[in-house]
Amino acid sequence: MGALSRAALALAALLGVSSAVLEVHVGTGSVFSVEGQQVVLPAWYTSSSQKKPYITWLLDKDDADPFQILTFLDGVVKVEETELKPRVGFLYPIVTHNISVFINTTRERDSGQYMVTVNVVDEVASARRNVGVINLTVLVPPAAPRCQLHGDPAMGANVTLSCTSRKGKPSPTYQWQRTAPNLQFYFPPAQDHARGTLKLTNLSLEMSGVYLCVAENRAGSANCSIALEVHSTSTKAVIAGAVMGSLGALAIVAFFTQRLIGYRRRKRDGQEEAANEIKEDAVAPKTPSWARRAASDTISKTSTLSSLGGARERPYGPSPPSDTASVLTAATSYRGPPPRPGGRAPNLSPPASNGTAPRRDPPPGPASLPPSSLARSGAVPVMVPAQSRAGSLV
Structure with missing residues (x-):
């Protein structure tokens, strides 16, 4: 019995020591706070020792290695050189074994995993029992959203209303x-709800009004509004149509003006080329050398031709006046001088008995007109070839 009693007492002593082993406790594993407000990370420890503990708070963030933010050593509180220095501290005196910390004016960057460790000189600490972990999430309320209208609010058209907040944690709806x-x-x-868009189709006048968008998350809410006015015609389309019509009309006018100018230029160039060809190819008419001779020479030749023509025999009776006389008569409307009193009449004797044509005095020749009169009347001397009896030209 004595041996058993001693074994039971030894077991009870071991159980009592184990119950007094140093251990850290946390009130919750996750804490949420709203940006700008104060947050408390609850923690305490148990120990049978009356010695002062050594306490350390660390912050472990996703984008950095763990670093100290607050310590308690030999009865002195020390805040490390971090962005939390002016805003962090112990909530209660350490003698109460309450090692909770507060953070004032929380920021989004304060979010992370906070770890606290406690060590006492004469206490035995089991593995991981002297460590407490609390996750802090700082929520950010939505910033004032921006409402926008996409599309032309004309009757029968489709538009989209959008609402976006540039800030918010978690993402607002x-x-x-x-x-x-x-x-x-x-x-x-x-x-x-996630993207903040509202699609309105087949607009009508009754759909006009004020539309309100509310952005909301666990931290708070914000809103914006937009006035939608549905109109019957698209002002933008009318303006665009007028501008396009004006541009089209100007383009047509410019096109036809250019064509007209080109046509006139080609016509003028063609006329100039034709004139140049005529000037180059045409040969100036030459005045007969005999036309510049003296008037007496012309009259003499004409008289000689008339005399020769009258001297020939004409078996077919009297012939009409000579061609030279006809030309002179047509050109000057001159039919010879009037008969003079006592003058000799033309020879109109009957044909001779031998069958030959009677001889006829030649009509008055052009010598009866002065050369100046013939020149003014525009007469042109013409030489008529003699005709043989057979009818051929000589």
């Missing part, structure tokens, strides 16, 4: 609605 007096809510697929 969006809710569109039309405000009073025509209150109306919209649901998918017309509305995309």
